[in-house]
Each structure stands twice: as structure tokens, then as C-alpha cells.
Amino acid sequence: MVSIRDVAAHVGVSDKTVSRVANNEPNVSARTKARVEAAIATLGYVPNMGARLVRTNRSGVIGLITDVVSTTPNSVDIIRGVQDRVSAAKQSLLIANTAGASEIEQRIWRTFQEHRIDGVLFATMYHRRVSFVSRPTMPTVLVNCTAADEPDMPAVVPDDYEGGYVATLRALDQGHDRIGFITLNPKIIAAELRGKAFVDAMASRGVAIRPEWVRAGYLGAIGEERLCAYDVARDMLRATDRPTALLTGNDQIAMQCLFAAQSLGLRVPQDLAIIGFDDFQMISAQVIPPLTTVALPYYKIGERAADRLLAILAGDASEAGVERLPCPIVVRASG
Amino acid sequence: MVSIRDVAAHVGVSDKTVSRVANNEPNVSARTKARVEAAIATLGYVPNMGARLVRTNRSGVIGLITDVVSTTPNSVDIIRGVQDRVSAAKQSLLIANTAGASEIEQRIWRTFQEHRIDGVLFATMYHRRVSFVSRPTMPTVLVNCTAADEPDMPAVVPDDYEGGYVATLRALDQGHDRIGFITLNPKIIAAELRGKAFVDAMASRGVAIRPEWVRAGYLGAIGEERLCAYDVARDMLRATDRPTALLTGNDQIAMQCLFAAQSLGLRVPQDLAIIGFDDFQMISAQVIPPLTTVALPYYKIGERAADRLLAILAGDASEAGVERLPCPIVVRASG
DNA sequence: TTGAAAGCGCTAACAT
DNA sequence: ATGTTAGCGCTTTCAA
Numbered sequence: 001m002v003s004i005r006d007v008a009a010h011v012g013v014s015d016k017t018v019s020r021v022a023n024n025e026p027n028v029s030a031r032t033k034a035r036v037e038a039a040i041a042t043l044g045y046v047p048n049m050g051a052r053l054v055r056t057n058r059s060g061v062i063g064l065i066t067d068v069v070s071t072t073p074n075s076v077d078i079i080r081g082v083q084d085r086v087s088a089a090k091q092s093l094l095i096a097n098t099a100g101a102s103e104i105e106q107r108i109w110r111t112f113q114e115h116r117i118d119g120v121l122f123a124t125m126y127h128r129r130v131s132f133v134s135r136p137t138m139p140t141v142l143v144n145c146t147a148a149d150e151p152d153m154p155a156v157v158p159d160d161y162e163g164g165y166v167a168t169l170r171a172l173d174q175g176h177d178r179i180g181f182i183t184l185n186p187k188i189i190a191a192e193l194r195g196k197a198f199v200d201a202m203a204s205r206g207v208a209i210r211p212e213w214v215r216a217g218y219l220g221a222i223g224e225e226r227l228c229a230y231d232v233a234r235d236m237l238r239a240t241d242r243p244t245a246l247l248t249g250n251d252q253i254a255m256q257c258l259f260a261a262q263s264l265g266l267r268v269p270q271d272l273a274i275i276g277f278d279d280f281q282m283i284s285a286q287v288i289p290p291l292t293t294v295a296l297p298y299y300k301i302g303e304r305a306a307d308r309l310l311a312i313l314a315g316d317a318s319e320a321g322v323e324r325l326p327c328p329i330v331v332r333a334s335g
Numbered sequence: 336m337v338s339i340r341d342v343a344a345h346v347g348v349s350d351k352t353v354s355r356v357a358n359n360e361p362n363v364s365a366r367t368k369a370r371v372e373a374a375i376a377t378l379g380y381v382p383n384m385g386a387r388l389v390r391t392n393r394s395g396v397i398g399l400i401t402d403v404v405s406t407t408p409n410s411v412d413i414i415r416g417v418q419d420r421v422s423a424a425k426q427s428l429l430i431a432n433t434a435g436a437s438e439i440e441q442r443i444w445r446t447f448q449e450h451r452i453d454g455v456l457f458a459t460m461y462h463r464r465v466s467f468v469s470r471p472t473m474p475t476v477l478v479n480c481t482a483a484d485e486p487d488m489p490a491v492v493p494d495d496y497e498g499g500y501v502a503t504l505r506a507l508d509q510g511h512d513r514i515g516f517i518t519l520n521p522k523i524i525a526a527e528l529r530g531k532a533f534v535d536a537m538a539s540r541g542v543a544i545r546p547e548w549v550r551a552g553y554l555g556a557i558g559e560e561r562l563c564a565y566d567v568a569r570d571m572l573r574a575t576d577r578p579t580a581l582l583t584g585n586d587q588i589a590m591q592c593l594f595a596a597q598s599l600g601l602r603v604p605q606d607l608a609i610i611g612f613d614d615f616q617m618i619s620a621q622v623i624p625p626l627t628t629v630a631l632p633y634y635k636i637g638e639r640a641a642d643r644l645l646a647i648l649a650g651d652a653s654e655a656g657v658e659r660l661p662c663p664i665v666v667r668a669s670g
Numbered sequence: 671t672t673g674a675a676a677g678c679g680c681t682a683a684c685a686t
Numbered sequence: 687a688t689g690t691t692a693g694c695g696c697t698t699t700c701a702a
Contacts, residue, residue: 001392001451003695014673019697027671046448050394051695053385054678057336061429061450076411083432087439092446094396095430097418104422111427113381115396116336230623252621259623262597283618286562286587288594338679349689354681362687386679389694673702678695685690 002045010039022047053116062086062309063117065108066097067124078123078143081302089310091118100223102133109136119309123302127157127190139312143305144298146322154312155322156305160190163294163327164197167247167275170292170329172205174273176245180213180236182229182257184249185222191249194277198247212236213243217253229253233260237272245273245335251283254291254334273335289333297325337378345374357382388451397421397644398452400443401432402459413458413478416637424645426453435558437468444471454644458637462492462525474647478640479633481657489647490657491640498629498662499529502582502610503536505627505664509608511580515548515571517592519584520560526584529612533582547571548578552588564588568595572607580608580670586618589626593669608670624668632660 007018013032020028021036022045028036039045053059064082079095086093094115096108112120120136123143131148142155171179181198184191195214202209213236217229229248236242237260248254254276258268266272268289276284276293284291308319342353348367355363356371357380363371374380388394399417414430421428429450431443447455455471458478466483477490506514516533519526530549537544548571552564564583571577572595583589589611593603601607603624611619611628619626639658647654 001695004697005695015696016673016698017671019695020672023697029671032671046445048389048451048695049449050385050388050451051678052697054383054389054680054695055697057678059385079430080432080434083430084434087431087442087446092450093430095414095418095428096422097415099415099419107422110381111422114384115427116383116385227621252617256621256623258594259597262594263623280617282587282615286591288565288591288598336679339681340679350679351681351690352688355688358681364687367687383679386694387681389679389696390681392694671702674700676697676699678697680694681692682694683690683692686688 001048002043003048004045007036007039007043007045010043011035057116059116059118060090061092061094061115061117062306063094063096063108063112063115063120065105065120065122066095067100077298078302078305081299081304082121082123082143082306083302085303085306085310089306091310106133109134112138119313121305121309123305126188127160129189139309141305141309141312141319144301151322152320154308154319156301156308157322157324158190158296158298158301158327159324160193160327161197162324163277163296163329164194164247165201166327166329167194167277167294168198168201170275170331171245171247171273171335172201172207174245174335176243176273177207178210178213178242178244179207179247180210180215180243180245181247182215182217182232182236182249182253184216184253185218185220185225186216187222194249210243217249217256227252227256229256230260233257234264237261237264237266244271245275247275248277250278251276251280251287251291251293253277254293255283255287258287258289258334269333269335275335279330284330284332287334292332292335293330294327295330296327300325336383337380338383339380342371342374342378342380345378346370392451394451394453395425396427396429396450396452397641398429398431398443398447398450398455400440400447400455400457401430402435412633413637413640416634416639417456417458417478417641418637420638420641420645424641426645441468444469447473454648456640456644458640461523462495464524474644476640476644476647476654479636486657487655489643489654491636491643492657492659493525493631493633493636493662494659495525495528495662496532497659498612498631498664499532499582500536501662501664502529502612502629503533505610505666506580506582506608506670507536507540507542509580509670511578511608512542513545513548513577513579514542514582515545515550515578515580516582517550517552517564517567517571517584517588519551519588520553520555520557521551522557529584545578552584552591562587562591564591565595568592569599572596572599572601579606580610582610583612585613586611586615586622586626586628588612589628589669590618590622593622593624604668604670610670614665619665619667622669627667627670628665629662630665631662635660 098105119139124145147153218225276291279295433440454474459480482488553560611626614630
């Protein structure tokens with residue numbers, strides 16, 4: 001590989017001059033600069049980040065840890081958002097995932113140290129609280145999660161409360177007063193927040209909540225749940241005394257509600273309004289009828305998290321605490 | 336950061352001895368080795384890959400380029416497969432995506448060179464042919480794609496022909512002889528291969544193909560297609576002379592067929608069998624009824640691609656050519 | 671504006 | 687079995 005020295009020799013200047021040009025430093029005459037740039041181009045010189053790291057102790061690399069599980073491929077948008085911002089800042093992204101196992105997590109932290117990562121983004125695939133075995137030694141921003149023990153740790157999460165509120169208001173504004181809610185596993189933070197928002201929003205309009213119309217769409221513990229929304233929805237909708245609108249914990253639940261409604265001869269949205277959550281477009285946009293749903297702003301979450309980490313690396317001390325991003329409602333045809 | 340020299344001083348040996356221990360090289364007495372290891376642990380020494388790279392010209396990093404587009408988040412499994420194999424080999428993964436834009440692709444190749452990547456995996460999110468602006472300078476394995484100009488370039492792709500054949504046989508074996516096919520954009524390689532398989536499999540049993548029952552489920556050019564399978568399926572199924580089984584280009588098409596069937600009062604699979612493709616579980620497993628579908632072996636594709644690249648890096652010259660991985664059929668309830 | 675010297679953390683190639 | 691010397695490609699520091 002051609003090194004800075006080859007370029008220097010080719011032009012007849014010192015290494016340092018080439019270094020200056022390569023790093024866009026001042027104090028190089030326009031003429032020299034042009035000659036060096038020409039040589040760089042003809043020789044195909046590409047700087048060696050490893051060598052640079054050895055001197056500067058800055059790798060130009062940001063690490064991204066995810067806990068991705070095979071069945072939840074939606075939040076790749078987080079990664080896209082991160083990537084776009086990181087590469088705009090001329091940094092690179094080293095990615096690793098824990099697959100949920102903490103021994104793997106240990107290995108990853110080590111790998112990151114070996115590469116002298118500048119900072120870390122720790123992303124979870126659903127909004128939850130995490131606790132660290134050992135506190136990360138490098139600047140870290142949490143993505144889609146918050147730290148159980150350290151509330152001040154920088155984090156970017158969706159505003160699930162707001163999203164739940166907006167969804168409920170949508171149903172209310174459409175004139176519904178018989179509103180059901182088929183939820184996620186209620187132990188998940190997102191479910192908790194959205195549930196609270198549902199209660200508050202209903203109360204704000206003085207509409208009563210019917211407890212028998214609020215049921216979980218999943219069975220089983222976190223990470224091992226099985227979708228049962230179809231049966232739950234059929235059960236709820238078969239009665240003559242039934243809801244006319246259904247809020248749901250995510251688009252998969254909403255999809256099963258669609259099937260349930262159709263199986264009972266109920267037209268959506270005329271006989272029953274259905275509102276999804278997540279805006280997982282592969283489902284929400286392609287189901288019949290397409291879903292009105294609340295979007296989880298994954299791409300923006302990734303962007304913000306990356307920007308905040310970059311700010312911290314640039315020495316901005318003000319970047320502490322949890323940031324909540326709004327969840328805009330996407331109106332399609334289902335409710 | 337603590338360096339090899341600190342460890343050496345702490346134990347009272349030379350740098351090189353510590354280096355030997357850190358790299359598991361022979362010719363260190365058990366006693367010295369133990370003492371060095373103890374010092375490494377207490378001082379918290381972590382080797383600096385950058386420095387190592389400068390000497391050895393091996394970064395221990397593999398680059399993964401994807402062309403991921405926001406609407407197709409399924410093939411993340413490729414990434415998981417790659418990651419698992421790469422980290423098993425104690426290498427790291429640098430990820431970047433082109434978002435389809437070739438100027439970005441240029442920048443990425445450069446970034447990879449800056450980090451003196453050992454090798455590259457070039458992954459596409461749907462099976463297609465790619466052509467390179469400039470031939471990659473480092474060892475490369477193609478993932479889910481083949482090179483337009485260089486048939487010998489190592490590549491790992493799904494065996495779409497086999498998958499299409501198996502799907503057709505499934506319908507045939509269930510006793511159907513009125514089989515329709517709602518396809519992907521026919522310009523996509525996968526569609527072409529599966530289409531050929533459909534023709535061949537039907538011929539192998541002497542069952543005639545009805546051209547009016549073979550129609551595209553998408554409208555528009557590659558990358559901008561709009562799903563129209565619902566309308567197409569309804570059109571096909573409304574006639575008295577209608578197919579009793581529907582093969583589909585992917586699970587989204589199959590899902591829309593499900594809605595179409597239900598809207599016409601057709602029961603699946605009793606009145607109409609539907610077979611998906613991809614086994615995108617978020618849909619295939621959660622639709623009512625769950626889909627019988629052909630699985631795209633994304634995880635395995637990732638694993639194999641990584642293994643082949645690692646083999647090449649280890650000096651194995653035999654790793655050339657395209658490898659096709661079987662697409663197993665996953666039998667659920669729809670057909 | 672430019673360059674010379676030194677050294678970052680590590681390992682290759684030799685000694686010993 | 688262990689150590690010495692040199693140098694990878696780069697930047698820092700200081701001098702010219």
C-alpha cells in the first residue's frame with residue numbers, strides 16, 4: 001500500500017507536508033497543495049486510519065451494539081438513521097449484536113476497546129430499560145432504551161405516551177365512544193406508557209373505559225410471546241355489545257384484528273375502526289384496508305442518537321438525559 | 336490507555352514477551368506466561384488493533400456493504416448470519432450501506448480502504464445481478480447477488496429455481512391442477528428463476544399452465560413497484576372458472592391473496608390453497624391462516640458468505656463461483 | 671510555509 | 687525461552 005512517504009518522495013516534499021494536505025491543515029501554499037493532491041490521486045494514496053489512531057488516539061469509529069432478535073426486524077431503521085449521521089460526520093460504524101446473551105456483550109465491549117472506538121451507541125429493538133453489568137468506559141448514548149440505574153445517561157426513545165394519546169384521540173375524534181384496546185405484553189414499557197395515555201385521553205373526554213374491552217394481544221413472557229390477537233378480537237367482536245373502534249399495540253395485532261373483523265362480516269372502517277401502532281410498512285401499507293397507525297420514529301431516533309453522541313465526542317457536556325421523540329399518526333384507511 | 340510496555344515494565348520482562356503472550360505464541364515459559372497474564376488482568380491491558388495493523392497489515396476487520404432500502408427490512412438475517420461467523424473467527428464487522436446511491440458506494444470503498452479492511456462482503460437486499468463501477472481491490476464475496484461481468488466471483492445466493500420448483504410440486508402433490516401464480520416484478524432474477532421452475536414443474540406432471548392465471552402482483556419499475564396483488568387476485572378468483580391454488584412471489588402478495596379470498600367468501604385452504612415465498616415470519620406466521628411458504632435461507636446465506644470470505648483470507652484459492660443454497664418449504668395452514 | 675526528529679503501540683527478524 | 691533493534695504510517699513538536 002502506498003504511504004504518505006511515497007507521496008512525499010514523488011512530489012519532493014516532506015511527509016509532514018503531505019500529512020497537512022491530507023488533513024486539510026493550514027500553512028500549505030496553494031501551489032504545493034495542488035501538487036501534493038495530484039500525487040495523491042495518481043499514486044492512489046489512502047490514509048491508514050490505524051496508523052493515525054496510534055498517534056492521535058482517535059479511531060474515527062463509532063460502535064453500535066444491538067440486541068436484535070430474529071423475529072423483530074423492524075427497527076433496522078434505527079441503524080439507517082445512525083449510519084447516515086455517522087457517515088455524514090466522516091466517522092465509521094462498527095456493528096455488533098449481542099443476540100441477547102451477556103457473555104457476547106462482554107466480548108463486544110472488548111472488541112470495541114481493541115479498536116479504540118470513539119463512542120458507543122447501545123440500541124435495543126424494542127423500547128425497554130437496560131442495566132449494565134459493568135458501566136461502559138467510553139461515551140455512550142442509549143437508543144430505544146433507558147438505563148435502569150442511571151437516569152441521566154443520554155438516551156433517545158420514542159414518546160410512547162404521546163403516541164398512545166394521539167391514537168386514542170383519533171378514535172375519539174372520529175366519534176367513537178365504544179373503544180377497545182388490544183395491547184402488547186403489558187410488562188413492556190411501551191405498553192405501560194401507551195396504556196396510561198389511553199386512560200388519560202379517555203378521561204379527558206369523559207368517555208368510560210370498558211375493562212372487558214382492554215385485553216392483551218400476546219400470551220407468554222417477554223421474548224417468548226405468542227400472538228393471540230385474532231382470537232381475542234373475535235371474542236370481543238362477536239358480542240352484540242361490542243366496541244366500534246379498536247386500538248392495538250402494534251401493526252401485527254391490528255392485522256389480526258382485520259382478519260377477525262372480516263371473518264365476522266364486519267367492514268373496516270365502516271363497522272369497526274382499527275388503529276395500528278409502529279407503522280411497520282410491510283404490514284401497515286399492504287394490508288386490506290391499509291392501516292391508520294402511529295409511527296415509531298425509528299429513523300429519527302437513530303439520527304438523534306448519533307448526533308448526540310457526536311456532540312458528546314466533540315466535547316459538548318450538555319448532552320445528558322432522556323430525549324423523547326414524537327410518534328406521528330399516519331392516517332390511511334382503517335380508522 | 337495502558338500499553339504493552341506498561342505490562343512489560345510491571346512484570347519485568349520485554350515488550351516482545353508480552354506480545355507473545357497476548358498473541359498466544361509459543362516459546363514462553365508457563366511461569367512467565369502466568370505472570371504476564373496476571374499483569375494484563377490487573378492493569379486492564381487491551382491490545383490496540385490500530386498499532387497491530389500498522390505492523391502486520393491485517394486489520395482483523397471485515398466490511399459489509401448493503402444496499403438496504405427502507406421498505407425491505409427482511410434480510411437483516413443475512414447480517415446476523417455474517418456477524419455470527421465473523422465474530423466466531425474473532426474478526427470484527429464494519430458495516431455501511433449505499434442506500435442505492437453509487438456516490439455513496441464510492442465513499443464506502445474508500446472508508447474500507449482507510450481502515451485496511453481484510454475483506455468485503457457485498458450484500459443486496461433482493462437477489463439480483465450487480466455490476467461494479469470499479470473492480471473491488473480486496474477479497475470480496477457477493478451475498479444475495481451475482482456479478483454481471485464476472486461469473487467466477489465468489490457469491491452466495493438462494494436457489495430460487497429449486498424453491499419455485501418445490502412450491503409448485505407442493506400444490507401439485509395436494510392434488511391441484513388449476514394453479515395460478517401471482518408473481519414478483521418479472522424483471523427480478525428471482526421471479527425469472529421461479530417462473531422457469533413453475534413451467535418445468537408443471538410440465539413434469541403434464542399439467543397445463545393457464546396463461547391468464549399467471550399475473551404480476553406488482554406494478555411499476557424495479558425499486559418503485561406498488562403491490563396490486565389484492566386486485567389481481569380478486570379478479571382471478573371472481574370468475575367461476577378459477578384456480579384452486581395460488582402460488583405467489585412473496586408473503587406480502589400471499590397476504591393480499593388471503594384478504595382477496597376472504598372478501599369473496601372463499602375459505603383457505605379448503606376452497607383455495609395459497610403458498611407464499613420468503614417466509615417473512617412477521618407476516619407468514621401471523622396471518623390468518625398462517626402461510627405455507629418457501630423460506631429464503633437468509634441466515635445461512637450470511638453464514639456461508641462469511642465462511643467463504645474467511646477461507647479466502649486464510650489463503651484458500653478454491654473459493655470461486657456461485658453457490659446456491661436450498662429454499663426449504665415451510666408447511667403451515669394455507670396450502 | 672516547510673521540514674527534521676521523535677515517538678505512538680506494536681511485531682518481524684534477528685540475536686542471545 | 688527471552689530480549690534487542692528496527693520500523694510500520696502517521697502526527698506532534700519544535701526548529702528553520
